[in-house]
């Protein structure tokens with residue numbers, strides 16, 4: 001029997017752990033974590049271990065299909081007919097050719113970040129010339145964290161420094177305990193940090209996996225994070241007087257003088273913001289090297305330092321007031337603020353590898369929870385401010401920016417820009433990154449997703465189901481006529497109310513997409529293209545280690561994915577399919593220009609117009625171009641991963657960053673005024689209240705719905721460590737876990753609340769939101785806020801192509817009303833806390 | 841939307857540089873053009889080319905391409921004869937008789 005271990009990258013979720021697969025006579029029989037890969041340090045999760053069952057899923061799609069039933073709907077049988085690759089690609093190319101004179105009629109739903117397909121689909125869409133490129137999966141997650149992180153940290157995401165942090169507050173995230181990039185690496189780091197005494201406080205409506213490991217779980221009413229954060233800031237800044245004055249003076253816009261109109265006071269000639277230097281009592285530009293002590297308190301000529309405004313502003317949020325909003329007792333909040341402030345050790349330093357750095361071993365981390373609200377930006381931003389005022393950003397023990405900087409194999413580094421503030425984020429691929437500073441000038445939209453009316457947002461797809469209902473209202477005289485999509489099940493995971501998504505997809509005359517199995521999104525396809533398992537694929541980008549790796553001094557890494565078993569006969573690699581579509585359209589040169597740029601390919605490695613390549617040759621060119629001739633595809637096939645040590649500067653970029661971080665968002669005023677002008681010209685009604693430089697708490701629709709008694713509970717979503725999106729749900733092992741635990745397919749209800757309603761553990765109940773009504777099974781628990789219903793994972797499948805997953809659990813997103821009233825006007829996040837009734 | 845002056849208008853003036861400009865990404869859809877040919881005075885820079893394009897295409901083009909401070913937005917890529925202008929001195933790079941590609945890319949990734 002021929003038997004071998006093959007190194008590759010897991011593709012059961014976006015993380016991309018290094019794995020070794022045991023292949024016996026061409027059959028994958030076992031998967032282990034690769035101990036040499038820093039991404040996961042030999043550890044795997046249940047999803048990854050179960051990947052073999054997806055590989056050998058008998059319901060996988062292995063040949064192209066076309067629909068024969070012209071009617072499309074959530075529950076329409078497409079009437080699939082097998083077709084040849086040539087027929088499939090000829091049809092797709094002809095449809096694209098039909099709209100090439102008006103390329104904006106193409107919508108590319110590209111999210112699939114386990115491999116290259118995402119980048120290649122985006123490049124195809126850009127070469128074609130459409131602006132409608134969907135580059136993110138969720139209707140909420142990522143809408144705020146990335147634009148905030150790029151302007152206030154420098155990288156893609158944030159991560160507590162588990163090597164040195166002593167006090168870690170997690171808000172609306174299960175970081176290191178149930179979720180997040182580099183998951184298996186950070187779970188080990190988290191375990192070690194807890195073992196050495198790091199205190200973990202979880203603030204979340206649901207007492208889930210993270211809470212079960214925390215020192216303290218504090219339930220909070222959904223959609224009230226702003227009030228919590230502003231109150232914490234008030235206690236720290238006004239009651240305790242704990243903040244990093246030195247950092248604020250020299251590394252933030254805290255000393256910038258602000259006039260009574262909320263704008264910076266600027267030097268007349270240069271337009272540069274001014275500060276007041278306490279040393280010689282003179283007003284100077286922010287970058288004047290003689291400004292040795294820029295004041296952050298008091299008043300300068302004609303203006304006040306931004307920090308003074310912040311302090312005054314947060315004083316409006318004493319803990320006693322916010323207790324009514326958040327339900328967190330005032331005494332608890334004061335204690336947390338005191339513990340956090342003391343743990344931050346303002347003024348302390350630490351020496352690592354001979355370099356002395358500020359040491360701030362306390363931080364606040366947040367992710368999906370605070371972003372998913374009607375005012376998602378302002379729910380989240382003041383949480384980041386808690387770290388900034390402590391100086392706990394990109395220094396040992398504080399909050400770190402992921403993948404923000406590196407020196408090898410290329411140099412990438414965040415940079416300052418407008419008004420001396422951090423403007424250019426760091427990214428190993430030289431591609432535009434999502435950021436909310438300085439934003440864009442709003443203008444009358446030509447985009448179907450109204451991107452022009454969201455000048456500070458990075459993604460816009462949540463608007464598509466809304467605008468397609470009434471294009472004329474937004475001055476749009478065309479419709480999307482074709483959609484190309486990745487195998488991701490966006491219908492269930494990327495939007496809200498399913499009736500709205502159905503109507504959007506029905507409005508598109510032609511849809512073609514990849515499929516692993518026929519999921520609910522594929523039910524709308526006219527043409528289905530089979531997508532290989534990650535164990536049959538080759539990818540240069542194998543997961544998200546380029547964006548959300550582990551932070552700190554552990555090695556940087558690059559890995560490639562190689563096929564460990566032969567794909568089924570006739571299966572094609574997705575990159576080669578996309579390349580062929582570009583070629584058939586005569587766009588290969590433009591497509592290669594974009595790929596060569598994205599992957600930094602120069603002569604002699606650059607892809608040449610007029611040539612088509614097997615994907616293995618493309619990966620070989622990329623590998624040699626990045627890592628030298630000796631590290632070709634063959635080297636990676638043998639070793640799987642290359643490790644590159646990070647030095648102190650790369651690990652803790654804060655002190656080395658030549659840019660200030662914001663505490664006051666002056667540019668929000670400018671963008672708001674510009675938008676007001678455009679909106680009034682268009683005759684639209686638009687809520688501009690989010691365009692403010694300092695955050696205020698503003699309630700979600702569900703908060704008011706509860707107060708006026710129309711509903712009595714708020715449903716929220718939470719993640720499971722053994723389920724990623726709806727990816728991998730069609731898997732008997734994952735299903736077995738979900739069936740054995742009461743926390744996956746059931747909805748969580750507070751025990752006392754349920755009993756008062758006459759509901760017992762395990763009862764079948766109705767869960768009714770303004771968008772829909774679904775049948776669910778109740779799991780009674782004390783581990784949930786009494787006003788909340790918890791819905792886990794991404795379930796609720798009905799596609800016949802997913803017989804294991806079908807009819808199990810519920811789809812949370814389907815509960816979400818989808819209209820402009822539920823969209824954050826800064827970030828485009830769709831409100832994820834929804835009022836519900838629960839009854840038998 | 842205003843259209844740029846085409847090559848022949850400039851050719852009459854004699855000594856000119858002929859610049860082929862190709863649009864990719866959002867700009868292709870915005871301008872509803874894949875490529876244009878322009879004639880500019882010899883010695884013109886990429887900045888001069890953009891000034892000409894802003895003049896021709898007006899506010900919808902200008903507001904997408906430039907940030908308030910007058911710098912190119914971070915999602916605008918410009919290649920001159922295949923080379924990124926960042927490596928050639930940015931907007932000050934000399935055009936020669938070059939092929940210019942202007943690309944507006946999506947902000948990508950996330951969540």
Ligand code: SF4
Pocket residue numbers: 010011012013014015016017040043044045046047048049183184
């Ligand atoms: S965390 Fe994701 S990539 Fe890692 S083993 Fe689990 S499923 Fe695979």
